[in-house]
Amino acid sequence: MNLETSLCGIKLANPVILASGILGVSRSLLSEVIRNGAGAVTIKSISLEAREGHKNPTVIAFDAGLMNAVGYSNPGTAGAKKEFTGLKGLGAPVFASIIGQDASEFEKVAEALGGLEFSAIEIPLSCPHTPGFGTLAGQDTPEKTHEIVRAVIKKTKLPVFVKLSPITRNIGDVARAAEKAGASAITAVNTMGPGMIINIDAKKPVLGFRMGGVSGPALKPVAIRCVYDIYESVKIPIIGIGGIMTGRDAIEMMMAGAKAIGVGSAVHYRGMDVFKKICSEMSEWMYENGYESFDGIIGAAHG
């Protein structure tokens, strides 16, 4: 089965992409993920200055998914420039993920990473657990989205993906604002919440930041609905993320309207080779159901 596809003119061997914040801290780990079958990979989000993030516990797994409050730890643009060199040699496209507290910070990060061989820039306006960023800074409104996208596309020739939050009330409106501002694709979704898990013996929330973003199986139906709404609202392609564990989940996300899909939490449940597994399960399903390509699958649940 041919799983090749393209996203904003970027050729992908398959539509299964590593989501930001999972494993993507180093060039060599990205390389491992590509070796394990990912069609493209996204780095962990980079801010202007290095950040330590929240204290541990930062990532836990409950019985329906993961919860994290990593708090955007990252080595800043200086560290990223040292780490992510020679990306063309990795054999699959690498997407940058950049964050800022306001439009001008986003601009500066986009500019600083300009010399590296990224194929696209993703801007998450949607992290639910880091003060100053994402939903906690109100970056998920149509107005803020427009402002930040305009700022970033001034500074880069690369396609810009805007990553949205599943808790945004009218997600279609935000997607439309991103499209109007010049975004090339929508990434949906980031983690949900914030949620909280309390250890009743300790009588304390478990995560160091007390609350965190929910991902994995618990997020899937919400993510599917978000992608469904966005598909009704914009023409630019959608990267569907949230709780994708299997090839069938990936097909479901495509039927909601995704052109490509992102995978994060599934690395915990199925190992690093989950990318290969999802691809072969997709192929199998497509073969059994008489599909030779993704035409006829993408957006099939609409109408």
Add this chain to the structure above:
Amino acid sequence: MDNYKKTELPEMVKITKIVYENPYVRTFFIGRKIDAQPGQFVMVWLPDLDEKPFSLSYAGNKTAITVEEKGKFTSALFKMKAGDKIGIRGPYGNGFTLKADACVVAGGCGVAPLANLIERLKNPLIIQGARSRDRIIFKGRFKGASITTDDGTAGTKGFVTDVLEAQLAKNKFSIVYTCGPEAMMKRVFEICERHGIECEASLERFMKCGFGVCGQCEADGLRVCKDGPVFPSAHLRKIKDFGSFARLKSGEKVAISDYAKWRCQ
């Protein structure tokens, strides 16, 4: 079948007994049986404070971690008494293989996971190093250890690597297991390479998830929490960071000596 319910949450368990190993190191026994391979670790959570990885120094019927007081987290642990509760999740990572004709090389606190290993090996040769007499851990727990101290206050004055060289010149071993300061492990590995002997070393890196998803603990594409912490020679040859670099909490890569200083905060 894949398990989509695999939870990774701390459980509060009682400290049942605290053993003072020396003025700086204590062993905390916990009231929970954890089936673990020697070399595996647990994440220890002190609510409101932090969570950090510790290898098990006893596993099976008696479960314990052995801790050196060197920062805020370990000081808080040292204030706890038998009956107090700590959060535990795990065990995580892989363990040492269990081979016959083994030599075990321990430096400082690195003896913690190795002690657990030694008890499951048949007559291994044990080389244990410490800075000085008052820093030796598990005195009397295993018989016949060759002790070295940096200042000569116990055993022979010198380094574990000197004893290892001398041993390899006259005896044959199928494997060398090592844990301790990374510079020491690097030298042990290099000696093994020169003698064509398999080596397994237990690496330490700052951790977040502990179960292989965040990438924080990576060393040249390998996750210390999941692919390690015990690495065989084939991996040690590949890990360019081994003995040289490690990542701070931000993910910034720094010299291993700077990392070690930061870890003591």
